[in-house]
Amino acid sequence: MKYRIIDTETCDFDSGIVEIASIDLNDTEINYNSQQSHFVNPQKPISINAMAIHHITNEMVELSPLIEDVIDAYKGADYLVAHNAEFDKRMMPEMNAPFICTLKLARRLWPELESHSNQYLRYALELDVHVPEGLHAHRALYDCVVTASLFKRIKDDSGWSDTEMLEITNQPSLLSKLRFGKYKGMTFTEVKKENAGYLTWLLGQPDLDPDVKFSINYWMEKKYE
Structure with a gap:
């Protein structure tokens, strides 16, 4: 089974790899001999906010190929794996393999962690990471290597099948803490113990965020000793 861990850096949050x-x-x-990367001409200016994150400038990509010219090199795997796969899937041309999201898997597997960003998980889980020399976080290949180590740990620790990982990927994210309201910063478990009625009330609110709704139902149903 071939899982291709993939990452993109972009002009902004809307388009332009x-x-x-x-x-x-x-x-x-992890097959370190398989690693590959390409600069891509996005045919639009890179935003200052994006450059401040990945440090890729317009001059660095102006003579690079278009995404259509390189994308075939990234096809051919059984699964594509990305951290926050919804973003990369939206940015990329249509691919020929389903996406697995390590962000959603990590949130499900380690809900107690303070953050589920790639770099936080790298150090919190003490991942065995061999990043390329000369690169840094938020460069595509660097992030791929971190995500590959994270995905390996997820597979080792969870025992989830590919079908189970796809199901979690296609569900809303599992959150551990409330991010708003009078119980902001408290875990759903703590709120459940202190005032379960508040969570029930939240479920009845119109336009409730899907992640919050999913998380309330999950933690309300979960049994604790």
């Missing part, structure tokens, strides 16, 4: 990279995980082993 400026860099794409991948590395493969064959069943349970």
